[in-house]
Amino acid sequence: MPVFRQTRKNERARLARAHRRLREGFASQQEADLTSRGKRGVVGEMHARLVGDAPLDLCSLDHLQPRSTMFLTGIxxxxxxxxxxxxxxxxxxxxxxxxxxxxxxxxxxxxxxxxxxxxxxxxxxxxxxxxxxxxxxxxxxxxxxxxxxxxxxxxxxxxxxxxxxxxxxxxxx
Structure with a gap:
């Protein structure tokens, strides 16, 4: 039983770290004006980060988010x-x-x-x-x-x- 409790404790700690990374990723510029199609807030920020104002080049993979910065990295x-x-x-x-x-x-x-x-x-x-x-x-x-x-x-x-x-x-x- 102690192993199960320790595993649950580790699971909660890792999930808390993942949630903290998620919050920190948006906290810095959440209120900033975003030029991408006039959107504001979290959705607009994510859209601007992914595609920006430039047209999306579907033949290139440069627009994709690197795996090391994804939300569930480390899980x-x-x-x-x-x-x-x-x-x-x-x-x-x-x-x-x-x-x-x-x-x-x-x-x-x-x-x-x-x-x-x-x-x-x-x-x-x-x-x-x-x-x-x-x-x-x-x-x-x-x-x-x-x-x-x-x-x-x-x-x-x-x-x-x-x-x-x-x-x-x-x-x-």
Whole structure:
């Protein structure tokens, strides 16, 4: 039980730091006049930071925000999900800078090769989209060593996302 409390305490501290970074990012110029389409305030400031008054060059990547300054930079997410719902939530967090590690069974996530409702021989486009910006590893959930590895990953993570059934999660303990 003490490990769980410590993990929750660390989670709250990291979230507080992320919220503080978010507030500090806007506090300095929130009231400043922004020339970008005459907008003021937070939304206008963000728009001006991203595109400014110059036309957006879609062929260049220079307008994109670097990952080191994104809102969830430094947040560690463990993705234990399968198929779409759980991994999609982790993907959104990775799009905002979180460091996401996707854990799959040894055979891989079944969604990798599911195409049109049938198993295919190659990864599908939809799996590629849901797995972008993630690191991935395969662990045998049925062995003690695999379960210990998952426990260690959980303790090192700020956020754990899963869409497994409660009965499966109970078997992992």
């Amino acid at each position: 560690k997410v463990l993705d234990l999900g399968s198929y779409v719902a759980g991994p999609a939530a982790a993907t959104v967090m990775s799009d905002f800078g979180a460091d996401v590690v996707k854990v799959e069974p040894l055979g891989g996530d079944p969604y990798r090769t599911l195409l049109g409702g049938v198993l295919a021989e190659y990864p599908n486009f939809f799996w590629d989209q849901d797995s972008r910006n993630k690191r991935s590893l395969a662990i045998d959930f049925t062995t003690d060593a695999g379960r210990d590895a998952i426990d260690r990953l959980i303790l090192r993570s700020d956020v754990v996302i899963t869409n497994y059934r409660p009965t499966l999660l109970a078997r992992l303990k």
